[in-house]
Amino acid sequence: MVCLGNICRSPLAEGIMQHKAAAAGLRWTVDSAGTGNWHVGEAPHRLSQKTALQYGIDISQQQARQFRPTDMAHFDRVFFMDQANYNEARRMAGSQWNADKAMLLLEVLHPGEGQPGLRCLHSPAPTSTRYCPPVAQRSAAPKACAPPFLVFHYHIIPSSHYRISMPKPSLPQGTRDFSASVVRKRQYIFSQIRQAFETYGFEPLETPAMENLDTLMGKYGDEGDKLIFKVLNNGLERPEKHEKARADFEQVLAGKNIAGITERALRYDLTIPFARYVAMNHGQLTYPYKRYQMQPVWRADRPQK
Numbered sequence: 001m002v003c004l005g006n007i008c009r010s011p012l013a014e015g016i017m018q019h020k021a022a023a024a025g026l027r028w029t030v031d032s033a034g035t036g037n038w039h040v041g042e043a044p045h046r047l048s049q050k051t052a053l054q055y056g057i058d059i060s061q062q063q064a065r066q067f068r069p070t071d072m073a074h075f076d077r078v079f080f081m082d083q084a085n086y087n088e089a090r091r092m093a094g095s096q097w098n099a100d101k102a103m104l105l106l107e108v109l110h111p112g113e114g115q116p117g118l119r120c121l122h123s124p125a126p127t128s129t130r131y132c133p134p135v136a137q138r139s140a141a142p143k144a145c146a147p148p149f150l151v152f153h154y155h156i157i158p159s160s161h162y163r164i165s166m167p168k169p170s171l172p173q174g175t176r177d178f179s180a181s182v183v184r185k186r187q188y189i190f191s192q193i194r195q196a197f198e199t200y201g202f203e204p205l206e207t208p209a210m211e212n213l214d215t216l217m218g219k220y221g222d223e224g225d226k227l228i229f230k231v232l233n234n235g236l237e238r239p240e241k242h243e244k245a246r247a248d249f250e251q252v253l254a255g256k257n258i259a260g261i262t263e264r265a266l267r268y269d270l271t272i273p274f275a276r277y278v279a280m281n282h283g284q285l286t287y288p289y290k291r292y293q294m295q296p297v298w299r300a301d302r303p304q305k
Helices: 009-023 046-053 083-096 105-109 180-199 221-226 239-253 271-281
Strands: 078-080 102-104 129-131 156-158 210-212 230-232 262-266
Touching (some): 009 046, 078 105, 083 102, 102 105, 210 271
Antiparallel strands (some): 129 156, 210 262
16 A cells, blocks of 8 residues: 555555455455655554544554565555555656556546545645545445455545644744845856956865864854754654653753764854864865855844844
8 A cells, every 4th residue: 555655545545454354364464655755654644543443443553664666576466545656656666666566546446437546634635525545434335346355445524524734834033035036146246256266266165064063162152152053963752862862951951062962063154164174184285275165154143124
């Protein structure tokens, strides 16, 4: 069972298939996946879990994973919730794609009826309805040509029955977008500056947006250090790190820099990164070393209106 994120449609389809197979005494391997990878490791969406439980099916132990090209060889049938994910999986599978195994779920159940794909809970519906993954009994009997193990039923839920709140788009304080006309002006100005520098033998340099925290701290004074944007370490959400993370956060609240919480920071200016670059590459540079650098920096100032 394949959808986009593997947290709402395909987990329900997997749970239903497993439930029906077990009831029929069939020892089938049933799985689900998503063509996207942003929900990998997550449990199914709470609305999908709630809907499944209403019909005695527990899908809470499922974990999202991404579709793999080898799935085409491992499974006898691969059902897709919609045409978009069918197309994306075909692209991902490449030479391992097997069109004989790949099927659109509703097209198999109701061939020739032009059924829309099962829509994701998060996708906008073109009409006043949204298609929920197959759970409730459909009023009409399934087509006789559908294989027994494909007898899934679905219902249509008016969109007024649930609401998914979408936050109003906004920008972080102190940042802004640049429209095409502004970008062209900025690029022209930068090109003139570059040309002037290079006319006098200066070479371009770019350094990473992030530096190690110990490279930046202590170089700008106490007030300057407070304006540095620090980056949290990866993996702090892992259960085995919770206890140490809590202890380290207590130290952070006391004003200390703890490597267990943050080891990196966004660059505050271009001077310290330049000094770090020279220190790391002094043996390869020709002196006097003439460089120019035009890159953004980040400071936690209070921006003026």
